[in-house]
Amino acid sequence: MRLILSDKDIRIFEHIPAPVEQILLEQGINPLEVIVSRNGKLLSEDTVIQAKDEVRIIRIAHGG
Amino acid sequence: MQPDVPVCSLCTEPAVVYQRSLNRHLCGTHFTADVEFRVADTIKTQQMIVRQDRVAVALSGGKDSTALLLLLHHLLPVWEDVRLIAITVDEGIEGYREETVRSAEQLTRRLGIEHHSISFTALFGDSLDVILSGRETQACSICGILRKKALVVGAQLAGATKLATGHNLDDEAQSVLMNIFRGDLQRLVRNSRLDSSGKFIPRIKPLSRISEKEIATYLMLNDVWRELPECPYTRYALRREVRSMISGFEYKHPGTMLQLMKSKEKIERYCKGSMISEALHSCRECGDPCSGDLCQVCLLRQSLGK
Numbered sequence: 001m002r003l004i005l006s007d008k009d010i011r012i013f014e015h016i017p018a019p020v021e022q023i024l025l026e027q028g029i030n031p032l033e034v035i036v037s038r039n040g041k042l043l044s045e046d047t048v049i050q051a052k053d054e055v056r057i058i059r060i061a062h063g064g
Numbered sequence: 065m066q067p068d069v070p071v072c073s074l075c076t077e078p079a080v081v082y083q084r085s086l087n088r089h090l091c092g093t094h095f096t097a098d099v100e101f102r103v104a105d106t107i108k109t110q111q112m113i114v115r116q117d118r119v120a121v122a123l124s125g126g127k128d129s130t131a132l133l134l135l136l137h138h139l140l141p142v143w144e145d146v147r148l149i150a151i152t153v154d155e156g157i158e159g160y161r162e163e164t165v166r167s168a169e170q171l172t173r174r175l176g177i178e179h180h181s182i183s184f185t186a187l188f189g190d191s192l193d194v195i196l197s198g199r200e201t202q203a204c205s206i207c208g209i210l211r212k213k214a215l216v217v218g219a220q221l222a223g224a225t226k227l228a229t230g231h232n233l234d235d236e237a238q239s240v241l242m243n244i245f246r247g248d249l250q251r252l253v254r255n256s257r258l259d260s261s262g263k264f265i266p267r268i269k270p271l272s273r274i275s276e277k278e279i280a281t282y283l284m285l286n287d288v289w290r291e292l293p294e295c296p297y298t299r300y301a302l303r304r305e306v307r308s309m310i311s312g313f314e315y316k317h318p319g320t321m322l323q324l325m326k327s328k329e330k331i332e333r334y335c336k337g338s339m340i341s342e343a344l345h346s347c348r349e350c351g352d353p354c355s356g357d358l359c360q361v362c363l364l365r366q367s368l369g370k
Contacts, residue, residue: 006291017068030311030312030315031315032275032277032311032314032315033277033311035277035280035281035284037284041078041080042080042081042092042281042284042285043069043080044069044070044079044080044081044082044089045082046070046082047068047069047070047079048068049068050068058280058284058291060127060276060277060280061126061127061291061292061293061294062276062294062298062304062307
């Protein structure tokens with residue numbers, strides 16, 4: 001599964017299927033500080049990600 | 065429906081959020097309605113907006129103020145004779161503010177909302193970047209004082225009766241803890257909505273019960289999310305450390321931020337009548353209401369040699 005981070009860095013995550021929350025925690029990311037989407041659709045933290053998926057992680061900038 | 069996607073607790077649509085403290089999934093439509101209801105409820109129960117108010121929204125163009133303007137614009141038909149205006153302060157932060165100012169201009173044009181801009185250079189003679197040269201570690205406190213003044217000037221020029229800011233639940237919970245860390249009980253129990261004493265334009269915070277993540281989600285669901293840069297000076301801020309700490313607690317113990325707010329409200333109740341409120345004077349330099357001989361802006365100007 002391809003993981004696209006906020007800085008455009010791409011990582012391959014192999015421990016799948018896995019819920020969004022677990023993937024984030026394994027990347028050292030607090031799930032409350034990001035938004036996650038798949039094919040432009042927002043995902044809740046307990047959505048299970050499959051091998052074929054491409055998931056985008058958007059960091060929520062503070063302020064504004 | 066994909067089998068790996070949880071379903072909304074209120075309908076059969078795929079869920080886009082999981083509200084951990086309520087153990088509830090919501091789809092995009094129900095989440096949007098939930099946010100709009102909670103903002104309307106905050107405004108109503110705290111009587112933030114009344115008939116004939118002219119509400120100035122402090123619009124930086126970042127996510128919180130964008131969401132605030134959109135939500136107030138959406139809720140506007142509920143109130144009679146209430147008018148919205150937007151005020152943007154350009155502090156002069158190179159590589160950061162230009163993009164959010166453009167975003168603010170586009171949004172107000174699209175919504176047909178009267179928009180006023182005011183810059184630090186016009187008001188204080190220099191951009192924030194110049195003012196902060198060599199004082200970067202004090203960035204947030206210096207900017208906070210000048211920004212507040214700029215917003216008040218903008219709101220007064222626009223004839224506003226209320227000044228609405230995009231402070232969210234995360235901001236408010238962070239402020240509670242920071243005031244405790246500083247031992248600043250006066251500031252902890254101060255309520256800028258009630259303590260105006262007729263001398264200030266009351267400030268209201270309609271997003272104070274909506275988390276930062278919920279705001280970002282709301283914007284994304286309504287196709288107005290933009291990935292904007294973060295202020296370059298935040299790296300110097302105590303708030304940044306407190307933010308990370310509270311966010312960690314909120315994740316492990318859902319509801320922490322709301323409990324912090326409830327603690328503040330309890331302290332406010334216990335302190336009611338027993339706190340000696342600071343008498344209001346007029347600043348000897350500029351005449352603005354203040355608690356001492358000089359207001360914070362004039363004190364700052366003095367310390368900066370301006």
